[in-house]
Amino acid sequence: MDPSKSSPPQYAPQQYAQGGQLISQAQYSQVSYPGQVPVTVQPMVYVSPTPLARPMPDYMCYSIFTLLCCCLPLGIAALVNSVTTRTANMSGQHQLAEKSSRKARNYNHAALIIGIIILVLYLVYIFVLQDRLHQ
Numbered sequence: 180m181d182p183s184k185s186s187p188p189q190y191a192p193q194q195y196a197q198g199g200q201l202i203s204q205a206q207y208s209q210v211s212y213p214g215q216v217p218v219t220v221q222p223m224v225y226v227s228p229t230p231l232a233r234p235m236p237d238y239m240c241y242s243i244f245t246l247l248c249c250c251l252p253l254g255i256a257a258l259v260n261s262v263t264t265r266t267a268n269m270s271g272q273h274q275l276a277e278k279s280s281r282k283a284r285n286y287n288h289a290a291l292i293i294g295i296i297i298l299v300l301y302l303v304y305i306f307v308l309q310d311r312l313h314q
Contacts, residue, residue, distance in 0.1 A: 250289075258283075
């Protein structure tokens with residue numbers, strides 16, 4: 180290895196103010212050294228989500244009703260989609276809010292229909308079949 184080819188890097192001289200105090204480098208632009216790639220730091224950009232101007236309906240009360248009174252499994256699915264709709268509305272995600280709102284409505288309608296069918300079958304069993312069994 181030839182010592183004449185490897186030379187130490189050349190450093191910028193330190194700058195001193197009157198009184199011998201060192202001036203900070205923050206006041207001056209960055210000095211690039213030979214063979215060094217300059218680094219540019221980009222400013223941070225913070226994007227905060229804003230709620231939708233016209234939020235989609237989340238059917239939260241309907242979901243709680245179907246969960247407690249009609250069909251538990253479909254009520255749970257409807258409640259999950261209602262919460263997802265509410266979250267998407269608050270974070271400004273229109274497509275997700277629309278999709279979750281539609282699913283919550285469909286699950287709620289299905290749970291209500293199943294609940295009504297079960298109630299009608301139970302009433303038929305109580306009033307019609309029990310009368311025939313006791314006669």
